[in-house]
Amino acid sequence: MTYSFSNLSKNIRRSEIREILKWTRKPGLISFGGGLPDSDLFPLKEIADITKEVLDTKGYLALQYGQTKGEPEMVQALCQHMQEFGDDAACENVCVVSSSQQGLDLLSMLFLDDQTPIIVEMPTYLGALQAFRRHNANMIGISMDNDGMKMDELEKTLSESEKQPRFIYTIPDFQNPSGITMSVERRNQLIAIAEKYGVPIVEDSPYRELRYIGETLPSIWKLSGGKNVIMLKTFSKILFPGMRMGWVVAEEEIIDKFVVLKQSVDLCTPSFNQLILASYIEKGMMKETIEKAKKCYKPKKDAMLKSLEKFMPPGVRWSKPEGGMFLWVELPESIDTKEIFMTAIEHDVAYVIGAPFYHDGRGKNTMRLSYSFPSLEQIREGIERLAKMVKSIL
């Protein structure tokens, strides 16, 4: 049988990272690979208790089809959660989705046609690149420095674009993969530039709540007064990814579009999961869990930075994140992190190669290190192994 597939499916590429991470199952290997939350933080007993309570009191709703926009309890609880972290949004501005990856998928369906120009950061989240690539978007990259996306470059690109980009995609808080946070000044500049050129901003912010040092910065959603911004949020990093729960925040007109598109994708996000998490937030447990997560991740981040300082040879540079789960390492230009990946595996340590985080595959000398999952001891030992390997190659 010769199958004839759609153009859309032809644009799908297997994730290079998932392929490469297969090697990380080697016994004794320390992996700084996937961006997994520490599973010791998962509130197993609390979720078990709430699940029983939901089944006992609202089982008839929990096991039924739900509303596409989200269960009213959940939408309300999400507004409460956002308010606790400085973001105001009304229920009309929220649509529950099956995690941020679905948000990115719906966003792509809503805005992208073949070769539609969009702006992305360099580097940026690989899953977003995959979603945009599937729709054959024409991605235009903007470089970053320690304060986030470079606004002079963005303005120049927009002023010279023949076809107006449909949106600007940014991860302003502790970016995946770089760990960089966009400064407040840049956020305000971004809002002004986006307004000037009439281009919406997509603010993808899974790590925002996980700040370990310094002051929380206002979201772009908040700074813009909720205009011209679509914000993507998820429980995957601040609680756990297993329930695949996230939400989109935007102007009502955009939320309506998301709802109609979502209907055609999965009818609704599981009501059962929504009622459990709504109750978790209402009981004030979400805030407690985030505090615990911060206490767990801060020493891990510090340990990774300290070990890099101690063991890495001159010529290697890395970002110094104030939150989130990742940091970004740049090796000398002559080193290709993909080529040396198997040498790292031989040294019983793994990282994620940097090039797939660039829409055009540059950044061959870069790598992403995640510190959220390994233990403190593994972080120290793993960075020492990595540094030993880098030294031997240099």
Ligand SMILES: Cc1ncc(COP(=O)(O)O)c(C=O)c1O
């Ligand atoms: C920036 C960013 N957006 C979206 C996602 C997708 O997360 P999820 O689909 O688990 O909510 C991730 C996951 O790593 C991410 O880092």
